[in-house]
Amino acid sequence: MITPPSSTPFSYVLGLADDALVSAQRMGWWISRAPQLEEDLALANIGLDQLGQARNLLTYAGELEGAGRSEDDLAYLRDDRDFRNVWLVERPQTDFGVAMARLLVFSAWQAELYAALALGEDPTLAAIAGKAVKEVAYHLDHARRWVVRLGDGTEESHARMQVALEAEWPYVEELFGPVDGAVVDPVALRDAVLTTVESVLAEATLVVPQVAPARGGGRRGLHTEDLGYLLAEMQHLHRSHPGATW
C-alpha cells in the first residue's frame, strides 16, 4: 500500500511526542514514592502508556523530518531548546495533589486531542491517536477519582488539593496556544477540555482558580530550568554509553 506523502509538519508531531515523553518521565518518578502500592502501579502504568504514545509519535516525527533520526535519537540526543513540550508537563511534581491536578488537565486535553486526531486527515496520526484515546480514558478516570476524593475529602485534603490546582492552573492556557501546521487546531479543543475539567472540579467542591497564565513558550523551545534536570537524568545513560542495549 502506498501512502501519499504527509503535509503534517515535523514540529507539530514533535510537540505532541514531547508532551507525552516528558509527562511519562515525571510519572516514573512516583515509582516507590506514591502514597500506596496500588498507586505506584497505577502511575507507572499511566507513564508507560504515555511512553508508548511518545515512541509512536517520535518514530513518526523522525519519518516526517526525513533526516534518518530514530525515536531514540530524538528522545536522547536533543537538548532542552530542541524540545517542544508545554510547560505543564515539565515541572517537578513531588506533591501527589499536584500530580493528580496535572493529570486531570493533561488527560482531559489528550482525550480531546486524540479523539480529534483519530478522525483527522493524517492516517498515521489517526492510527496512533485511535489507540491512545482508549488508554487516556483510563488516565482521565483515574485523575478524576483522586481529585474528587481529595477535593471532597477532609478539610486538609480539600485545602491541599485546592493549592495544587492553583499551582497547575497557570500552565493550562499554553495547551491551547497556536501551533504552525497543527492538524487539530489547539484553540478548538479549549471549550471541551475546560468543560471536562471544570465539571470534575465542581464535583470535587473545588474552585476554578483565577490566576494569570504563565509565559509559556515550550512549543518554541523555551523552557523552565526544570526540563534541563529532567533531560540530564533521562538521557544520561544513553549519552554516556551510546548504543548500549540490555
Added chain:
Amino acid sequence: MTSIVGGGGAWKIAADIPDPELPVVTIADLGILRDVTEDDQGRVHVRITPTYSGCPAMETIRTDLIETLTAAGYRHVDVEFVLAPAWTTDWMSEEAKAKLRAYGVAPPGAGPVSVPLAVRCPQCGSLDTRESSRFGSTACKSLWVCRACREPFDHFKAI
C-alpha cells in the same frame, strides 16, 4: 527434518506462540497476531498489533516470532507492528477467555465500558468483588479482591 516452507503453515506456527506475560494464551488467542503472509521462497511477513501503545512485550513477541519461524525452516522473517485498527479486547476469542479464567485472571467483558460492571472471581465464581486498583501488574490488567473468598485477582480490562 521435513521443511514446511511454502505449505502455508506459517500462520499455524506463529499462532501457537504464547504471550510472554500470560503464557496460558497464545498471541492469536489475544488477537495480537493480525496477519501472516508467506511466499514459496520461505519469506514470511508477520503483522502484530500491541494491546497498549507502551506494551513492553512487543519486542519479546517479535523475537519469539523470528526464532520460532526460523527454527521451522523459514529463511527470512519480517515482523511489522501495526496500530490500526486499534486492538480491542473484543478480538479475544471465547476460548482465550476460558483459558484466562482457568489461569486465575478474570477475562474482559464486552467493552469498552465506562461504568464498572461486576467482575466474577476466577477463584470461587462469586460476583461479590471489588476493584482495588484500576491499574494492575501490567497495563492490560486491573487489580480486584473477592469479598466471598477474600482472594485478590487480576482482571483483564476491557478496552
